[in-house]
Structure formats: C-alpha cells, structure tokens
Amino acid sequence: MEDIIKTNYNRRSFLKVSAAAGGGLMLGFNWLAGCVPAAKEKTSVAIPDEWYDINAFLKIGNNGVVTIFSPNPEIGQNVKTAMPMIVAEELDVDWSQVVVEQAPLDAAKYRRQVAGGSQSIRQGWQSLRMAGATARRMLMEAAAQKWQVPVEELTTQAGSVIHETSGRQAGYGELADLAATLEVPAEVALKDPKDFSIIGHSTKNVDGPKIVRGEPLYGLDYYEEGMLTAMIIHPPAFGIRPGKVDDSAARNMPGIKDIFVINSKPASAPDQWQKTFAFPEMVAIVGDSTWQVMQAKRAVRVEWERVSPGISTSDYRNDLTALLEVEPAKPARLDGNPEQAFARAAKVVESSYSAPYLAHNTLEPMNFFARVTPDKAELIGPVQTPERLWKTTAEVLDMPLEKVSVQMTRQGGGFGRRLYGHFGVEAAVIAQRTGKPIKLIYSREDDMTYGTYRPAYKVKYRAALDANNRLIGFHVRGAGTHGSPVFANRFPAGAVDNYLAENHNLDSNISTGAWRAPRSNFIAGAEQAFLDEVAEAAGQDPVAFRLTLFERAINNPVGSDNDYDAQRYAGVIRLVAEKAGWGKETPGVYRGFAAYYCHNSYVAEIVDVVMKNAQPQVQKVWCAIDCGIVVNPDAARNQVEGGIVDGIGHAMFSAMTFIEGEPLQKNFDTYRMIRMKEAPREIEVFFVDNGIDPTGLGEPALPPVQGALANALYRATGRRYYHQPFMMPNSELGMALS
Amino acid sequence: MSVFKLKVNNEIKEVNVAPDTPVLWVLRDHLQLYGAKYGCGIGQCGACTVLVDGVGTRSCMLPVSAAEGRDITTIEGLAEGDKLHPVQEAWLEHDVSQCGYCQSGQIMTAVGLLSKNPQPTDEEIEAAMNGHICRCGTYVRIRKAVKTASQKL
Ligand code: FES
Ligand code: FES
Numbered sequence: 058m059e060d061i062i063k064t065n066y067n068r069r070s071f072l073k074v075s076a077a078a079g080g081g082l083m084l085g086f087n088w089l090a091g092c093v094p095a096a097k098e099k100t101s102v103a104i105p106d107e108w109y110d111i112n113a114f115l116k117i118g119n120n121g122v123v124t125i126f127s128p129n130p131e132i133g134q135n136v137k138t139a140m141p142m143i144v145a146e147e148l149d150v151d152w153s154q155v156v157v158e159q160a161p162l163d164a165a166k167y168r169r170q171v172a173g174g175s176q177s178i179r180q181g182w183q184s185l186r187m188a189g190a191t192a193r194r195m196l197m198e199a200a201a202q203k204w205q206v207p208v209e210e211l212t213t214q215a216g217s218v219i220h221e222t223s224g225r226q227a228g229y230g231e232l233a234d235l236a237a238t239l240e241v242p243a244e245v246a247l248k249d250p251k252d253f254s255i256i257g258h259s260t261k262n263v264d265g266p267k268i269v270r271g272e273p274l275y276g277l278d279y280y281e282e283g284m285l286t287a288m289i290i291h292p293p294a295f296g297i298r299p300g301k302v303d304d305s306a307a308r309n310m311p312g313i314k315d316i317f318v319i320n321s322k323p324a325s326a327p328d329q330w331q332k333t334f335a336f337p338e339m340v341a342i343v344g345d346s347t348w349q350v351m352q353a354k355r356a357v358r359v360e361w362e363r364v365s366p367g368i369s370t371s372d373y374r375n376d377l378t379a380l381l382e383v384e385p386a387k388p389a390r391l392d393g394n395p396e397q398a399f400a401r402a403a404k405v406v407e408s409s410y411s412a413p414y415l416a417h418n419t420l421e422p423m424n425f426f427a428r429v430t431p432d433k434a435e436l437i438g439p440v441q442t443p444e445r446l447w448k449t450t451a452e453v454l455d456m457p458l459e460k461v462s463v464q465m466t467r468q469g470g471g472f473g474r475r476l477y478g479h480f481g482v483e484a485a486v487i488a489q490r491t492g493k494p495i496k497l498i499y500s501r502e503d504d505m506t507y508g509t510y511r512p513a514y515k516v517k518y519r520a521a522l523d524a525n526n527r528l529i530g531f532h533v534r535g536a537g538t539h540g541s542p543v544f545a546n547r548f549p550a551g552a553v554d555n556y557l558a559e560n561h562n563l564d565s566n567i568s569t570g571a572w573r574a575p576r577s578n579f580i581a582g583a584e585q586a587f588l589d590e591v592a593e594a595a596g597q598d599p600v601a602f603r604l605t606l607f608e609r610a611i612n613n614p615v616g617s618d619n620d621y622d623a624q625r626y627a628g629v630i631r632l633v634a635e636k637a638g639w640g641k642e643t644p645g646v647y648r649g650f651a652a653y654y655c656h657n658s659y660v661a662e663i664v665d666v667v668m669k670n671a672q673p674q675v676q677k678v679w680c681a682i683d684c685g686i687v688v689n690p691d692a693a694r695n696q697v698e699g700g701i702v703d704g705i706g707h708a709m710f711s712a713m714t715f716i717e718g719e720p721l722q723k724n725f726d727t728y729r730m731i732r733m734k735e736a737p738r739e740i741e742v743f744f745v746d747n748g749i750d751p752t753g754l755g756e757p758a759l760p761p762v763q764g765a766l767a768n769a770l771y772r773a774t775g776r777r778y779y780h781q782p783f784m785m786p787n788s789e790l791g792m793a794l795s
Numbered sequence: 796m797s798v799f800k801l802k803v804n805n806e807i808k809e810v811n812v813a814p815d816t817p818v819l820w821v822l823r824d825h826l827q828l829y830g831a832k833y834g835c836g837i838g839q840c841g842a843c844t845v846l847v848d849g850v851g852t853r854s855c856m857l858p859v860s861a862a863e864g865r866d867i868t869t870i871e872g873l874a875e876g877d878k879l880h881p882v883q884e885a886w887l888e889h890d891v892s893q894c895g896y897c898q899s900g901q902i903m904t905a906v907g908l909l910s911k912n913p914q915p916t917d918e919e920i921e922a923a924m925n926g927h928i929c930r931c932g933t934y935v936r937i938r939k940a941v942k943t944a945s946q947k948l
Contacts, residue, residue: 269892277833346824346825348816420842422833468894472930692890695933698932698936700932703930724837724839725835725837725840733921733934733938734921739935
C-alpha cells in the first residue's frame with residue numbers, strides 16, 4: 058500500500074529552486090574546500106563531471122552520485138545524517154552513492170532551518186520524503202520518455218530505473234539531465250514504511266571520518282587568509298554596563314589592531330532575543346592571533362556602571378520560596394474541588410523541589426566569522442537559528458537582506474544556547490567597524506558568564522490520599538526566574554478528579570533562555586520524585602501506582618485538554634518495567650523509576666544505583682521511548698544515552714550561582730560537569746515499534762532521568778533529594794564557591 | 796616574539812610567537828592545524844589534548860617555549876594516509892560522536908593510554924579519560940571504543 062500525498066510543491070517553486078541553484082554555485086557552498094588542502098579532501102565516491110539540480114534537497118551527478126543537502130543546523134543531534142537518509146529512502150538510491158552537504162540558509166527554499174524543540178525530523182519528515190519521492194518520479198518519467206513506455210511499467214532499485222518487460226535499465230546519472238527539465242509532479246506516491254531499506258537501519262554519522270581525523274569542521278576552525286581574531290569583554294555581572302574604557306596599555310601590545318566599544322542590539326530585537334542581548338554594549342578587541350588578543354583583553358581597564366540591581370543567589374532563592382506561599386490570581390488549571398479533597402483526605406503528602414540556574418556550556422564556545430564590505434555581509438559559523446541571525450544582522454548593519462548571507466558550520470553542541478545568535482550579530486558589527494574579515498571567539502569564561510541560562514525553579518506539590526490510599530487531590534504551584542516550570546495539562550492532570558495547577562513568575566535581569574528540554578528539564582524530575590513519595594505514602598509500588606492513574610486517564614479522563622496519550626504513556630512504562638525486570642531485587646542495587654512526556658515523545662526510565670566507597674554510582678539506566686518511527690536507530694540510541702548522561706550530570710553536580718549579579722562559576726574548575734567516572738556504566742534503550750511518524754528525540758530522554766535518579770538515591774541512601782544539584786550541600790548554593 | 800622550532804607530526808615547523816603562547820594556539824593560529832580544540836584553556840576539559848613525546852598533554856597549558864625539541868603528535872598525525880589508527884577505527888565502529896567537538900582530545904588521550912598500557916582495566920580507562928568533558932555525554936561509547944581499540948592493538 059502506498060500513500061498518495063499532495064506534494065505542496067508547485068512547478069513554480071521548483072523552477073525557482075533550480076534557477077537559484079546552479080551546479081557551480083551549489084558546489085561553492087563547500088566552504089571548507091577553501092581551508093583544507095585538496096589532497097586531504099578524500100571522498101569515497103568519484104566526483105561527476107556534471108551535476109543536475111533536481112530540487113532544493115538534491116542534485117544528481119552524471120555518474121549517479123547523489124548530493125543531498127541537509128537543511129537544518131547540525132549541533133550533534135545527527136540530523137546531517139538522518140535528514141538525508143529520509144530523502145535517500147524515497148529517492149531509492151544506494152546510501153554508498155550519497156554525499157551529504159550542509160545546505161546554506163535559504164528561507165525561500167527550505168522550511169524551518171532551526172535546531173530546536175526536537176523538531177527537525179518531526180517537521181521535516183513529509184517534505185524530505187516528498188523531495189526524494191518527487192525526484193524519483195521525475196527520473197522514472199525521464200526513462201519513460203526515453204524508452205517510450207508508460208511510466209506505470211517502471212520500477213526503481215538502488216539508483217536505477219528498471220523496465221522489467223523489456224529488460225531495460227538506466228542509472229539515475231544517465232537520466233538526471235532529462236529529469237531536471239521535467240515538471241515536478243503534483244502528486245507523488247510515498248513508500249510504505251514496511252518497505253523502508255534506509256530508514257530504520259543504523260547509518261554512521263556522515264561527518265564521523267572527518268571528526269576522528271580532526272579535520273576543520275566547526276565554526277571555531279574556520280580560517281581564511283587575512284582574517285583577524287576578535288574577542289569581547291562583556292560586563293562581568295548582570296545589571297552593569299561599560300563606562301569609561303582605558304585601553305592605553307592594551308592598544309600597543311603586539312598584534313593588536315583595534316579596540317572599541319560596540320552596541321549590537323537591534324532596535325527591534327525579536328522577542329525571543331529580547332532578553333538575550335543581556336550585554337548589548339561591550340568592548341571589542343581585534344588582533345592578529347588568539348593568544349595576543351587574550352593578553353590584550355586582560356590589559357584593558359573598564360569602569361562599570363550599574364544600570365539595574367545586582368542579584369545574588371540567596372535573593373532569588375528566598376523570593377521563589379516566598380512566592381510559593383502566595384496564591385496566584387487565577388489557576389492555570391482547575392478540575393473538581395481540590396480544597397474539599399484536601400480537607401477530607403486521610404493523608405496529605407507535601408514537598409518542595411528546586412533547581413539552580415544552569416549554563417549551556419557547549420564544548421565549542423560561541424564564535425562566528427564575519428566579513429562585511431559596503432555591498433555584502435557574509436557570516437559563517439555555528440547557530441541554531443540562522444534565519445533569525447540573517448534578519449537581525451541585516452537590521453543592525455542597515456543592509457538589505459539580499460546582501461546578507463549566513464552559512465552554517467558543524468556545531469560543537471547547541472543545547473539551546475545557539476538559538477540566540479547575538480554573537481553572530483556582534484561578529485558582523487566588529488567586522489563592519491574593522492573593515493577586515495574577523496572571527497569572533499568567546500573564551501570559556503565569556504561563554505559561561507554570558508547566560509541564556511536555564512532559569513532557577515522552585516515548585517511545591519501536595520497530594521491528597523483517601524482512606525483507601527487513592528489519589529483524590531493533586532496540587533502543584535511552580536515558580537521560576539523566567540516563568541513557571543509547570544505544564545498544567547500534563548500528567549497527572551487528567552488522572553485525578555481534583556486537580557489544581559498554579560504558576561508564578563519572578564522577574565530578574567539574569568538572562569535566561571531555552572536549555573535542552575525547557576521547563577521539562579526541571580519539572581519532570583520534581584514531579585516524578587514527588588509521585589514516588591506519594592506512592593510510598595499510599596503503600597504502593599511506584600510503577601503500579603502510576604499505571605493505576607493511567608488506567609483512569611485511559612478509561613475516564615478528567616477534562617478534555619490533556620496533553621498526552623495515556624495509552625502510549627502506559628506503554629513505555631510497561632515496556633521498561635518488563636525489560637528491566639522491575640520488582641525483582643538485586644542485593645546492593647537500588648532502583649528508581651520515572652516516566653515523562655515531552656516533545657511529542659514518551660519516555661520511561663529505570664536507574665540502578667550502587668554504593669561505591671559510600672558514594673552513589675549510577676550503574677545502569679534502562680530507557681523505553683516511544684518517538685514513532687526511528688530513522689537512524691544507533692544514532693538515536695546515542696541521543697538517548699546523551700540525554701540520560703546530561704540529565705544525571707546536571708541533577709547531581711551542576712549549578713550557576715551569583716553574587717550581586719556576578720556569575721561565580723566561570724570555567725570548568727568551578728562549574729562541575731559530569732565526567733566518565735560518574736556516568737552510568739551501561740545504558741539500554743528500547744524503542745517502541747509502532748509505525749507512527751517520528752517525534753522528538755534529542756530532548757525527551759533527559760527530563761525523567763532526574764526523577765528516576767532521585768528515587769534510586771532515596772532507596773540507596775534513605776533520604777529524599779529535593780534540591781539540585783543533589784551532590785552539593787544545599788547551604789552552599791547561596792554562598793560564594795571558591 | 797621569538798622564533799621557535801617545533802616538531803609536529805614529524806615535520807619541523809618554525810613559528811614566530813611570544814614564548815608564553817600555548818601550543819594549542821600555535822597549532823591553530825599559526826600552523827592551521829585545527830584538530831586540537833579549545834574548550835576551557837585551563838586544563839579542565841581535555842579538548843586540546845595532543846601527544847608530547849607520546850604522552851597525552853593539554854596543549855592549552857603548554858607554552859611553546861617548553862615544547863621545543865619535543866615530539867608533538869596531533870590528531871592530524873595519527874593516520875598513515877588512508878590507514879586510520881586503531882583508536883580512530885574503534886571510534887567509527889562505535890559511532891561515538893555526537894557533536895564531535897571533544898572527540899579529537901578523547902582520541903589522543905586514548906592513544907596515549909594504549910601506547911603505554913595496551914590492555915587497560917576499566918578503572919585504568921576511567922582514570923585516563925576522566926580529565927575529559929564530553930558535553931554531549933558520549934562516555935558509555937568512549938569506554939567501549941577504548942576497549943575495542945585495545946583488542947585491535
Ligand atoms: S582547552 Fe585545554 S584542557 Fe580544555
Ligand atoms: S561529542 Fe559533543 S562534546 Fe563530546
């Protein structure tokens with residue numbers, strides 16, 4: 058069975074595509090050719106003499122080699138392999154004949170060139186499939202014309218069109234020139250997922266060989282002749298701006314070309330970036346080489362002026378705690394009569410949970426290359442939102458959009474930090490002022506202390522149990538330094554008759570932003586740790602306790618706007634419980650369970666903790682995930698493993714703290730990141746096989762593991778872990794850490 | 796500024812830089828070798844690791860003046876033409892990389908470890924690799940890849 062799907066493409070859009078993308082131009086996008094000696098550029102396939110552009114996603118060489126353009130930013134989530142796999146599947150080409158290139162930013166050709174919200178595959182799924190399927194159809198029509206046979210009699214296999222009755226066969230390379238001139242079909246047949254031969258089969262990272270050879274792939278590796286290095290000095294604390302700058306000593310240091318103050322904030326900063334131009338004014342230092350600029354940076358004296366209050370960690374911790382005692386004007390969700398339920402409860406369980414600000418700490422610090430001349434601005438580097446950077450740069454440089462271009466390099470991590478491309482704008486402003494191409498580099502300290510941090514959160518839960526230990530009331534009140542972390546319509550909403558969710562916001566001048574699995578990255582852990590306490594108070598097994606609630610949500614849900622599918626939720630819980638043998642005890646192994654739904658995917662996890670030298674050590678994590686069709690299973694497992702390690706690491710060890718607006722953690726000596734010794738020894742991942750279109754994968758594995766970890770730690774140590782990071786004494790959080 | 800002669804991947808290179816310039820920046824800014832990465836600049840993350848006389852060394856902490864006359868191997872010098880080093884092969888076999896940024900440093904430490912200790916125990920692998928940060932959390936695969944490489948050696 059084939060699905061017939063309307064392509065959404067019309068003739069005109071593809072004509073435009075072809076005209077805008079001449080073969081020569083397309084090849085020119087491989088900017089790395091400029092900085093890698095030709096001898097090092099080894100490809101395993103022969104380079105064709107002639108390329109034919111079929112559509113925005115692919116071109117075919119006369120020898121059958123296919124170049125597939127991966128539209129979205131690659132931040133380590135492996136879309137640069139997965140997205141082309143989807144195109145190749147429908148095109149029906151052998152993967153060994155595929156060369157992948159990062160597509161340039163082109164808002165007219167591609168939709169949503171963004172890495173964020175775990176949406177690349179989910180939202181690209183149909184258009185990537187159609188790009189491959191329409192190309193395949195055009196190749197078949199080319200063969201039909203050549204051979205004068207009806208197109209219905211043709212089939213394809215691994216890069217060839219076949220006419221079985223006459224025994225004729227032609228490779229895509231032989232048909233591409235004619236195919237490129239044909240109409241784009243208005244309708245196209247997509248494969249039945251049962252016939253997938255690339256999707257669902259583990260395919261190695263297309264950049265893997267270059268990574269292990271240390272080839273220059275990242276923004277920080279970008280180089281061209283005559284380029285200068287730029288660094289910035291941003292205010293050392295939130296709430297201050299640069300006043301008088303004394304650069305007399307620095308100016309004359311070797312290699313230093315210029316020092317000046319920039320303001321890169323656009324008048325109309327897009328909402329999302331409004332708060333992330335936390336330091337619109339900063340000092341820029343331009344010189345020949347990184348070390349020289351780093352030295353000069355230290356010699357610049359800046360007098361700072363206060364513009365807003367300097368906030369300390371103890372301030373917002375106290376404020377969040379106080380807010381949780383206040384009843385907000387209106388609830389985010391109210392079902393039944395929680396007040397009555399709590400009044401008649403046989404038992405009430407109440408607990409609060411908190412978590413600190415977190416830095417993103419992508420291992421490659423923020424950086425961008427820019428060359429700005431009076432008639433063009435070229436930006437090259439790592440950014441998760443290239444379109445927004447493109448538009449903002451045009452505005453700030455006061456140049457028309459057509460004169461500004463943005464190209465994406467491979468990115469040394471994203472986690473949300475590179476959604477806020479202010480550093481790209483800064484690079485452009487510095488390049489314009491300098492009149493020379495520059496590469497802006499943030500030091501680790503610049504990076505860690507220029508936050509678009511995960512906000513600090515606190516939440517209070519209450520649960521009411523009746524005399525039969527049934528959950529009759531549930532109340533959650535959350536507060537955060539940039540909005541509440543509570544999702545009012547997520548579980549256990551829908552499973553409890555009397556339910557109340559309330560939100561508070563605490564304003565702050567410490568800038569925050571999206572951090573891998575925003576809000577979920579805290580609330581899942583808190584909620585799942587709380588449910589563990591409630592199950593214990595009810596004298597029930599934590600898994601059975603949740604399954605009872607899901608039974609209720611399946612059979613007789615409370616309210617109609619529940620965010621989740623209770624069947625799929627219960628499905629992953631049963632799956633992980635079965636795989637891990639939940640309920641069987643192993644001496645010395647302490648187990649914790651949690652489940653969560655976010656980014657359209659369902660995850661259930663079990664964490665096994667052992668005690669080693671009186672310290673808890675995560676031995677193994679079991680994960681069941683329902684994220685629909687899995688495009689690249691081994692790489693998907695890698696994402697899940699990473700999310701789990703990330704979640705455990707930050708819950709155990711990491712925190713940003715402040716004194717009078719100054720971040721106290723500036724580098725990895727004081728900001729503790731998880732390392733190999735603390736990482737789980739083993740992670741086992743089980744995907745639910747259900748043939749549903751793919752959903753999020755880069756984020757959903759992270760949130761619940763913090764709850765499963767807290768619950769395992771409780772069994773291992775006998776105490777509940779309410780405040781992250783678990784391994785840091787709570788009292789230390791409000792104090793200076795030296 | 797002074798002239799320093801460095802032996803990098805078996806070639807002698809001359810650079811004219813300040814004596815305190817870390818080898819990391821000499822490699823990246825002056826020799827256009829980008830395999831050693833900048834992650835922290837203070838010896839905490841391991842992204843900048845190269846081999847100095849066969850020993851995994853943080854190039855961000857090693858001034859060029861102390862590197863003269865020593866044998867520096869960067870990740871670019873590991874493979875012999877098309878033939879990858881067994882550690883590089885193992886990294887591909889386990890498809891270790893996510894963003895990949897930390898991996899060249901991880902690979903260099905693994906090479907240094909296995910050249911001295913071809914059959915490390917789990918604890919020895921951990922002790923050697925613990926100086927590295929992988930922000931993407933690929934530790935489980937790194938551990939497996941080091942083991943696979945040790946079997947290949
Ligand atoms: S850059 Fe050298 S250890 Fe981090
Ligand atoms: S793979 Fe991204 S930091 Fe290690």
